[in-house]
Amino acid sequence: MHELSIVMNIVEIVEENLQQSGAKAVTEIELEIGSLSGVVIEALEFALEEGIKNTILEHARKNIIKIPGRARCNKCSHEFDVDDLFTPCPECSSFDSTIMQGEELRIKSIVVE
Template sequence: MHEMSICEGILQVIEDQAAKQAFSRVKKVRLEIGPLAGVEMEALMFSYDVVCRNSIADGSELDVIKLPVSAWCMQCSKPTEVAARYDACPDCGSYQVEITGGDELRIKDMEVE
């Protein structure tokens, strides 16, 4: 379950920022996650609660912003969105599509005290 290690990484970032910015509690963490990141949302939510117990982020809310799969269609020469990797361009039907986003997993921001 790599979601546990993802949450450990999130907590490490939180603790590093708390030391730098001198805050004492995290109320909310917002993540941006693309569908190609390979993250199981239920496992992530469960792991976050477990990893954050007895830490500066104990009881904080994890808010996930789901990003689209963005792509560049070489046939249309324009950006587009597809549902999954290897899908055809929704405009022209070409499979000459280069994925440009959708595999992100990053902390967008945090609400702290």
């Protein structure tokens, strides 16, 4: 399961950071997940419940921020919302566009005690 390995990765990153800071527990973690990142939010939430048991994140409040996809057309410079990587420009129908946001998959912040 793709999402569970993402959660394992998140736990690893957080534990490394906390070892350096000397904090004991995480009270809150904020994740930014782009709609084009390939992550299914519901699956990620489920994986979080399972994957953080007996880790430093076990009692953390989880805040998942969804980032919508945005692209800019390379032909006419029009900016538009995209749900997948194969959305044509609504102005000129070109498929030649650059993704500006929506591929995020990152820890935005953690709150420790």
